[in-house]
Amino acid sequence: MTAEATSTSPTRADAPDPRWRLARAVSDVFSPTLVMPVTQLLVALAVSPTTTSALKWAGLTALFTAVIPYAFVLAGVRLGRLSDRNLRARNQRLIPVLFGLLTSLVGLAVVHHLGAPREVVAVTVAPIASIPAFLLVNTLWTKLSIHTGCMVGSVVVLTILFGPLVLAVGAVLLTLTGWSRVRLQHHTLGQVLLGGVVGGAITAATYLLMT
Template identity: 40%
Template sequence: MTTAPTRPTPAVAVESRPARLITDGLEPKNWIIAVTLLVGWHAGRLPGVAWGVEAALFSGVIPILLIKAGERRGHWGDRHVRRRQDRLVVIPLIMASVLCGMALMLLCHAPSALVALVAAMLASLAAILAITTFWKVSVHTAVSSGAVVILALSYGPWLLALYPLVAVVGWSRVKLRDHTLGQVLVGTALGAAVAGATFVALR
């Protein structure tokens, strides 16, 4: 009696834990909260930080709550919204929240630097949305790159030394196969150019 040969078990790809920790720890929300508070401090010390909290609420906290609500209802897989078609729904929702926060800032005469910061976020989202209609660009690197440029414009060019963090974020997105190298590089360039130019023009 002979036994049938067993088929080899297909190899299962093991996710890189360091890449996952970097992607989750340096996600856009955390960059947004950090940059709004730091620009707020630079613009007006404690009153500026208070406005930074408001900007962080509408630009970072409310958007992630909306994303998590959609995730619980099964509209998209996780808080990073991997599918391009899902981002076409999520990005306008985020833009609506950012617009509400910006309207409140204008109505209550927030520091111009913070208004410029929120406008830079809005402009970056609009550019990302336009590209997302046909291609999946990296939001992680766009946000982190834009944040570093705005911090450098606020505090000094020495903060461009933070750019290795952007590179690490980009590596994590490619390592997890959520983006290609091209999508990461375009996100990095887009974030720096659009956010930086808008911030300089409006502050």
């Protein structure tokens, strides 16, 4: 479990295997940058009195927790300061992660000040709460999968809101996400499983305490 996953993965030209291409697509679709905004939108739709207000809260939370941090990473790649948008190089993760933490805190302050429903505030805080744990483990021990951590956290939150049927769908999506990370050699199986446990536990505890 403590072994680092291979830091490089095949390019499309080097890996004609359709399963690799499927894994790449699954990894992109179920990245935290997309999973978090979708989760925030579903939560906002469930607890807001109108669709307009739900879109407002979802847009604000997504802007500060996903869009701005991801734009920062893409700018770093374009400027040559970061090797890739997945931050596979361990020594390049600290600044982007801290920047994402800062913008998320700003977003939390904004939605709280504007009077967002407590569930919206909670789903904004939950990813923030897990960042220190992931950063600490990734720095001192092994590279936890943020993909599976985010996916498990989202399934937990949506199950609390919409009921156990979410678990059936979530289990399939989580399995696909974990498989894709291992297939692309971005993580070992142990890193995928541990990332899910850490992300899910912190997200569940944070969300339940705040709602």
